[in-house]
Every structure is written in C-alpha cells, then in structure tokens.
Amino acid sequence: MTLYSEIPAILAVAPNGARKMPADYPNLPITPAELAREARDCLAAGASVIHLHVRDDAGGHSLDTGRYREAIAEIRAAVGDDLLIQVTSEAVGIYDAAAQMAMVRDLVPEAVSLAIREVAPEGCDEKEFAAFCAFMREAGIRPQFILYAPEDITRYADLVGRGVIPGTGFPLLYVLGRYTVGQKSSPVDLLDFLATPVVRNQPALVSNWMMCAFGQFENACAMAAIALGGHARIGFENNTQLIDGTSAPGNAALIDQAKKGVLMLGRKVANAELARKLLSPDW
Numbered sequence: 001m002t003l004y005s006e007i008p009a010i011l012a013v014a015p016n017g018a019r020k021m022p023a024d025y026p027n028l029p030i031t032p033a034e035l036a037r038e039a040r041d042c043l044a045a046g047a048s049v050i051h052l053h054v055r056d057d058a059g060g061h062s063l064d065t066g067r068y069r070e071a072i073a074e075i076r077a078a079v080g081d082d083l084l085i086q087v088t089s090e091a092v093g094i095y096d097a098a099a100q101m102a103m104v105r106d107l108v109p110e111a112v113s114l115a116i117r118e119v120a121p122e123g124c125d126e127k128e129f130a131a132f133c134a135f136m137r138e139a140g141i142r143p144q145f146i147l148y149a150p151e152d153i154t155r156y157a158d159l160v161g162r163g164v165i166p167g168t169g170f171p172l173l174y175v176l177g178r179y180t181v182g183q184k185s186s187p188v189d190l191l192d193f194l195a196t197p198v199v200r201n202q203p204a205l206v207s208n209w210m211m212c213a214f215g216q217f218e219n220a221c222a223m224a225a226i227a228l229g230g231h232a233r234i235g236f237e238n239n240t241q242l243i244d245g246t247s248a249p250g251n252a253a254l255i256d257q258a259k260k261g262v263l264m265l266g267r268k269v270a271n272a273e274l275a276r277k278l279l280s281p282d283w
Contacts, residue, residue, distance in 0.1 A: 007267070008269055008270035008271075009270060010048055010270045010278060011048060011049075011234060011258055012047065012051055013047040013050050013255055014235035014236070015236055016035070016055075017236065017238065018092045019061070020237070027236075029236075030055050030059065032073070035050075035074065038251055039083055041250060042235075042252045043082055045252040045253075048084060048270045048272045051086050051088060052071060053090070054067040054068055055067075061092040063095055063099065063100065063103040065106045069107070072085055072109075084272050084276050086279075089101075089113065089115075089118075089119065090115065091118045097124060097129070100119055101119065104141065105135060108141065109141060110140075110276075112141060114145055115145075115146040116146065117155070119132075120155070126159075130163070130164045133164070142281065144173050146173045147175065149192075153172075153198045154196070156172070156198075156205070157205055167282050168204055169206060169282040170205070170207055171208050171279045172210070173210045174190065174193040176189035176213040177213060185213035185214045185218065186217060187220050189213070189221070207281060207282050209225075210231040210232060211232060211233070212233040213238060218238060219234070219261065220243070222258050222261070223265065226262050226267060227265050231278075232258060234251075235254060236254075239254070
C-alpha cells in the first residue's frame with residue numbers, strides 16, 4: 001500500500017484565468033511573452049503544471065487555437081518540457097459545449113480541463129460527448145474533469161459507469177467556492193467533495209484529485225488538500241494575495257509559499273515527468 005506522503009504533490013499554477021484584467025492587477029501575465037516569463041519563474045518556485053488561458057485583443061477570454069499555439073510555443077521555448085501545459089476549455093458564458101470540444105479537437109493539447117456541467121450537462125448529446133472522449137483517448141490527451149459541486153461528482157460517476165466516458169478513473173479538480181465578488185474559500189469546503197458517496201465508495205473513479213480555491217485563504221485550502229493526499233492549483237486566476245494578506249508580486253510567490261507548506265507536511269513536490277504520469281487517466 002502506498003501512503004499519501006510517498007506520492008509527491010503537484011503544484012499547478014493558474015497564472016491569469018479568464019476574468020481578471022491588467023488594469024486591476026498590474027502583474028497579471030496576459031501576452032505569450034509574459035506567460036512564458038511567468039512559467040519560467042513558477043517552474044523555479046516548484047510548479048510542475050501550468051493551467052493556460054489566452055485572451056483576445058480586447059483582453060477577453062478566448063479559446064482561439066492560434067492564440068493557444070502561440071502561447072504554448074513561447075512557454076516551450078522558455079521551459080522546454082519541464083512544465084506540463086494544460087489548456088482550459090472554460091465557457092465563461094461565451095462558448096457552448098460544441099465550441100469547447102472543437103477547440104480540443106483542433107489544438108490536440110497534451111492536457112485539458114473540462115467542466116462536466118459545461119461539456120456534458122444533463123440532456124446533452126451523449127453520443128457526441130462519448131465520441132469526443134474517445135478522440136481524447138486516441139490522441140493521448142490528458143483530461144482533468146472540473147467539478148463545481150458534489151452533484152457534479154454524481155453526474156461524472158454516471159457518465160463513467162455507463163461508458164460515455166470510456167475508462168475507470170480520471171483526474172478531478174474540486175472547485176471550492178464560486179466566481180463571486182469577495183469570495184473567500186475555506187478548507188472546510190473541501191469536505192463536501194470528499195464526503196460524497198461516490199468518492200467514499202468508488203475510489204477507483206478518482207485516479208487523483210486537485211483543488212482550486214478563491215481569495216486570501218487559497219493557500220490554507222491547498223494545504224488541507226495536500227495533507228489529505230490531494231494536489232493544488234494555485235495562482236492569480238483565483239487569488240492574488242499572500243497568506244499575510246499582502247499582494248503577491250507574481251504567481252511564483254504563491255507557488256513558493258505552497259511549496260514550503262508541502263515540504264512541512266512531509267510530502268515531496270512533483271516534477272513535470274511525474275505530473276504527466278499522475279494526470280494520465282485510466283482509460
């Protein structure tokens with residue numbers, strides 16, 4: 001039996017997200033060159049994964065594959081393969097499921113995050129979603145399914161159980177809180193996910209899990225996840241404050257404080273090679 005402390009923790013950086021603007025956060029990386037510099041700094045601080053968003057000319061959220069390719073090329077030039085690059089398929093009220101899946105088919109990224117409630121909601125075309133999942137499996141894409149609430153876990157388990165998502169277990173991301181003004185997530189929020197019957201009674205469905213959180217207590221939430229055997233996604237997408245309430249000068253400072261916590265909890269920090277293995281699904 002492998003103890004949790006023997007499995008290094010993945011620290012994924014989410015450097016910009018879809019909503020924050022440089023006018024509000026001067027150190028927010030947006031351009032490919034800025035993202036590449038941030039990737040290099042976060043790698044040095046302990047990150048093994050970068051969760052990538054790109055923006056349009058007005059600074060808005062975009063799933064444009066050309067913009068993704070440009071950003072990925074810049075990041076690869078800066079860090080090589082020393083970071084796993086996970087793109088987002090997030091809708092942000094702009095993109096429907098078809099557009100999200102079309103982006104993934106066109107880009108063929110090494111990894112992608114997919115919100116179950118966005119790409120496979122109740123009443124969706126499950127045959128199309130099954131075909132999309134089969135495509136990801138054949139293309140070697142690593143999906144991480146995003147769950148915003150315990151009911152999303154039930155939906156995810158149903159899709160796997162009926163073979164719509166082909167496989168036995170996948171990496172999951174638990175989102176603690178919502179995109180609301182002044183949102184501050186709490187480590188207690190994690191319990192709602194870990195206590196669901198699916199997680200307790202069907203552990204094989206969760207090959208590994210990660211959390212993301214909002215606000216000043218992001219690091220506290222991350223440490224709770226690390227202590228319980230999970231992994232953490234950290235960065236300006238959801239939080240720009242250090243644990244003392246001051247503004248972080250960059251995403252690397254958030255990664256650095258998390259890395260120190262990981263080591264204090266008795267776990268090692270995963271590198272990109274291990275992150276790629278851990279985030280590969282059990283197709």
